[in-house]
Amino acid sequence: SETRAEVKADSELTAENGHVQILADNASDSIMALLGVTGGNATVALGASVNTHLFNQSVIARAGDRAKLTAQVGNVRVQALASNRSFDAAAAGGVTAGGTAAISGTVLTTVSRTKAHAQLGDAVTAHAGDSVGVVADAPVTAGSFGGAVAGSSGAVGAGATVNTLV
Numbered sequence: 001s002e003t004r005a006e007v008k009a010d011s012e013l014t015a016e017n018g019h020v021q022i023l024a025d026n027a028s029d030s031i032m033a034l035l036g037v038t039g040g041n042a043t044v045a046l047g048a049s050v051n052t053h054l055f056n057q058s059v060i061a062r063a064g065d066r067a068k069l070t071a072q073v074g075n076v077r078v079q080a081l082a083s084n085r086s087f088d089a090a091a092a093g094g095v096t097a098g099g100t101a102a103i104s105g106t107v108l109t110t111v112s113r114t115k116a117h118a119q120l121g122d123a124v125t126a127h128a129g130d131s132v133g134v135v136a137d138a139p140v141t142a143g144s145f146g147g148a149v150a151g152s153s154g155a156v157g158a159g160a161t162v163n164t165l166v
Helices: none
Strands: 002-007 012-015 020-040 044-063 068-071 076-096 101-120 125-128 132-137 140-152 156-165
Touching (some): 002 020, 068 076, 076 125, 076 156, 101 132, 125 132
Parallel strands (some): 002 044, 012 068, 020 076, 076 140
Antiparallel strands (some): 020 044, 044 076, 140 156
8 A cells, every 4th residue: 555645846835823744644454364174084184274465555755846845833744654563363273083194284474565755855945933854654563373283093193384474
């Protein structure tokens, strides 16, 4: 996703009593969960789950080239805030009572790209009675859990998990 707040080139923004603010903010929360289970009296019990979460987030606050930003009394602020909180879980199980093998596997992949850009273009003029701020922040909180379990009264019970968080 992309969130933009932008003042075009050669624009003039003036606040006589207050603030000039170019603010872009995007907060995202996501929860993904996947469960695969199998069981029975068959020769082989197989359980599997594959969970892939790709997340792209971009937040841009920008004053274009040659823009004039004036706050007679207050602040001039160009601010981009992007926050991403995500939790992913995947689990698989396989159980057989009379068979020879129970096999389960889980593959969980999470890729998160969160970016925040606060920019002043070329030759931007910013005047403020108080302060001028150009701020960008992109905190990310990510959690990931993967698990596999297998049980067999026969010869083989095997479980495996691959969990990747980027």
